Amino acid sequence: MKLVTIDDVRAAALRIRPHVVRTPLLASPRGDSERPLWVKPENLQPIGAFKVRGAFNAIARAITRSSADSSADSSGASPAAVVAYSSGNHAQAVAYAAAAYGLVAYIVMPEETPGIKVRRTRAHGANVALCAAGQREAVAARIVAETGGVLIPPFDHPDVIAGQGTIGLEICADLPSVRNVLIPVSGGGLASGIGVALKALCPGAKIFGVEPKVAADTAEGLIRGHRVEWPVEDRNRTIADGLRSQPSDLTFAHLQQVLDGIITVSEDEICSAVRELAYHDRLVSEPSGAVALAAYRQDATPPGPTVVILSGGNIEPQLLLSILADGLQY
Numbered sequence: 398m399k400l401v402t403i404d405d406v407r408a409a410a411l412r413i414r415p416h417v418v419r420t421p422l423l424a425s426p427r428g429d430s431e432r433p434l435w436v437k438p439e440n441l442q443p444i445g446a447f448k449v450r451g452a453f454n455a456i457a458r459a460i461t462r463s464s465a466d467s468s469a470d471s472s473g474a475s476p477a478a479v480v481a482y483s484s485g486n487h488a489q490a491v492a493y494a495a496a497a498y499g500l501v502a503y504i505v506m507p508e509e510t511p512g513i514k515v516r517r518t519r520a521h522g523a524n525v526a527l528c529a530a531g532q533r534e535a536v537a538a539r540i541v542a543e544t545g546g547v548l549i550p551p552f553d554h555p556d557v558i559a560g561q562g563t564i565g566l567e568i569c570a571d572l573p574s575v576r577n578v579l580i581p582v583s584g585g586g587l588a589s590g591i592g593v594a595l596k597a598l599c600p601g602a603k604i605f606g607v608e609p610k611v612a613a614d615t616a617e618g619l620i621r622g623h624r625v626e627w628p629v630e631d632r633n634r635t636i637a638d639g640l641r642s643q644p645s646d647l648t649f650a651h652l653q654q655v656l657d658g659i660i661t662v663s664e665d666e667i668c669s670a671v672r673e674l675a676y677h678d679r680l681v682s683e684p685s686g687a688v689a690l691a692a693y694r695q696d697a698t699p700p701g702p703t704v705v706i707l708s709g710g711n712i713e714p715q716l717l718l719s720i721l722a723d724g725l726q727y
Contacts, residue, residue: 398646398647398650399555400555400593400647400650400651400654401555401558401559401562401589401590401593401651402593403593403594403597403598405555405559405562405593406559406562406563406565406566406590406593406594407566408559409450409454409556409559409560409562409563410563410566412453412454412457412458413450413453413454413457413560413563416443416449416453416494416497417442417443417449417450417453417563418441418442418443419567420437420438420439420441420442420564420567421438421571422435422436422437422567422568422571422572422704423435423436423437423438423678425677425678427673427677428703429696431700431701432577432693432696432698432700432701432702432703433702433703434693434703434704434705435572435702435703435704435705436674436678436680436690436704436705436707437564437567437568437704437705437706437707438680438707439564439686439706439707439708439709440680440681440682440683440686440707440708440709440710440711441710443493444486444489444490444493444517444521444711445486445489445517445709445710445711446486446489446490446639446683446686446708446709446710446711447486447561447564447587447706447708447709448483448486448487448489448490448551448561448709449490449493449494450560450561450563450564451487451490451552451554451556451557451558451559451560451561451586451590452481452487452490452491452493452494452549452557452560453490453494453497453560454556454557454559454560454563455549455554455556455557455560456479456491456494456495456498456500456547456549457498458556459476459479459547459549459556460476460498463476463547476500476545476546476547477501477544477545477546478495478500478501478502478503478544478545478546478547479491479495479500479501479502479503479546479547479548479549480502480503480504480505480537480540480541480544480546480547480548480549481502481503481504481505481537481548481549481550481551482504482505482506482533482534482536482537482550482551483504483505483506483533483551484506484507484510484514484638484639484641484642485506485510485511485514485515485518485638485639485711486514486639486708486709486711487551487552488504488506488510488514488515488518488523488525489514489517489518489521489711491504491523491549492504492518492519492521492522492523493521495521495522495523496521496522501524501544501546502521502522502523502524503523503524503526503537503540503544503546504518504523504524504525504526505525505526505527505528505533505536505537505540506518506525506526506527506528506533507527507528507529507530507532507533508527508528508529508530509530509633509638510527510638511638511711511712511713511716512713513711513712513713513714514711515527517711526540530629530630530633531629551584551586551642552583552584552585552586552587552589552642552644552645552648553584553586553645553647553648554586554647555647557586558586558589558590558593558647558648558651559590559593560590561586561587561589561590561591562589562590562591562592562593562594563590563594564587564590564591564594564706565578565590565591565592565593565594565595565598566594566598568591568594568595568599568704569594569595569598569599572702572704573599574701574702575595575599575602575701575702575703575704576601576602576603576699576700576701576702576703577602577603577604577605577698577699577701577702577703577704578591578595578602578603578604578605578703578704578705578706579605579607579660579689579690579692579693579698579703579704579705579706580592580604580605580606580607580689580706580708581606581607581608581637581639581640581685581686581688581689581706581708582606582607582608582615582640582644582652582659583608583639583640583641583642583643583685584642584643584644584645584648585606585615585644585645585648585649585651585652586648587706587708588604588606588648588651588652588655588656589647589648589651589652589655590651591604591655591706592604592651592652592654592655592656593651593655595655596654596655603657603658603698603699604655604656604657605656605657605658605659605660605692605697605698606652606656606658606659606660607659607660607661607662607688607689607691607692608640608659608660608661608662608688609635609636609637609640609661609662609663609664609667609688610661610662610663610664611631611632611634611635611664612627612631612632612634612635612637612640612641613659613661614626614627614632614643614644615643615644615649615652615659616659616661618644618649619652619653619656619659624643624644624646624649626643627643629641635664635667635684636664636667636668636684636716637667637683637684637685637687637688638683638684638685639683639684639685639686639708639709640685640688658697660692660695660697660698662688662691662692662695663691666691666694666695667684667687667688667691668684668720668723668724669691669694669724670682670687670688670690670691670694671683671684671687671712671717671720671721672720672721672723672724673687673690674687674690674707675717675721676721676724680707680710681710681712681717682707682709682710682712683709683710683711683712684712684720685708685709686706686707686708686709686710687707689705689706689707689708690705690707692705693705
């Protein structure tokens with residue numbers, strides 16, 4: 398299995414530069430004395446999450462390959478359409494990137510996806526199909542067959558992983574002394590890509606994946622040394638709807654190489670982190686985006702400058718109000 402390299406990540410950074418925000422590292426006054434804290438706010442991306450990086454890289458690469466394969470009498474170099482399946486943030490990212498390239502997007506989303514993510518995906522011009530839990534890959538495959546579109550997976554693709562890895566390039570450039578990086582893990586593309594960049598450029602840094610305790614299939618898999626399957630009904634128990642997927646063979650192979658450990662967090666810890674980011678940092682985070690801060694609060698990492706990845710901020714307003722109302726002591 399060919400894994401993503403630092404050269405792949407660097408090429409992705411050049412490819413996506415015109416389309417994504419180079420998010421800052423925000424120093425937090427609430428880091429402890431031994432572990433100064435920085436937040437990497439990927440909720441500031443155009444679609445509110447890091448997924449835009451991988452989507453732009455994968456679609457740009459698909460267009461390049463299509464152009465290279467086209468014959469002299471071809472009617473056009475671009476793919477006919479792009480197809481994706483996602484619980485929300487990747488859906489919005491592919492829809493947004495496809496619109497930027499003038500492509501038709503077909504997006505398959507589970508029925509339990511928060512309405513705000515469905516509405517925003519459609520707002521970018523995508524054709525959205527809702528499906529039952531656990532059926533999104535099969536529905537997407539059918540749409541690919543019907544439309545001739547190119548599938549852009551949410552994590553199981555080297556171009557997607559390389560695009561997400563550009564976050565790691567920015568961390569190393571802005572904080573070369575970084576010693577800990579905490580990254581949400583679901584399908585594993587984000588941690589895989591960031592890990593590739595950090596291991597190459599900041600080899601002294603420790604990389605920790607973070608999962609909800611009630612959806613900790615990756616944590617179990619890393620202990621066992623192979624991927625494990627958790628029923629979708631179990632994974633769907635977490636409030637962190639963006640962390641209900643499982644790694645693929647490709648991402649799991651990356652995670653085995655780049656992660657120094659994995660931390661699991663409770664549902665209460667996740668909600669507390671959402672409140673902390675909102676009240677103290679003025680940053681809106683969805684539950685999935687707040688798990689890295691929740692893990693930091695466990696004091697489970699070594700001393701040294703620490704970065705937490707706030708992966709996204711697409712949260713239903715009523716859910717955000719409910720979480721904030723439960724923590725008025727802030």
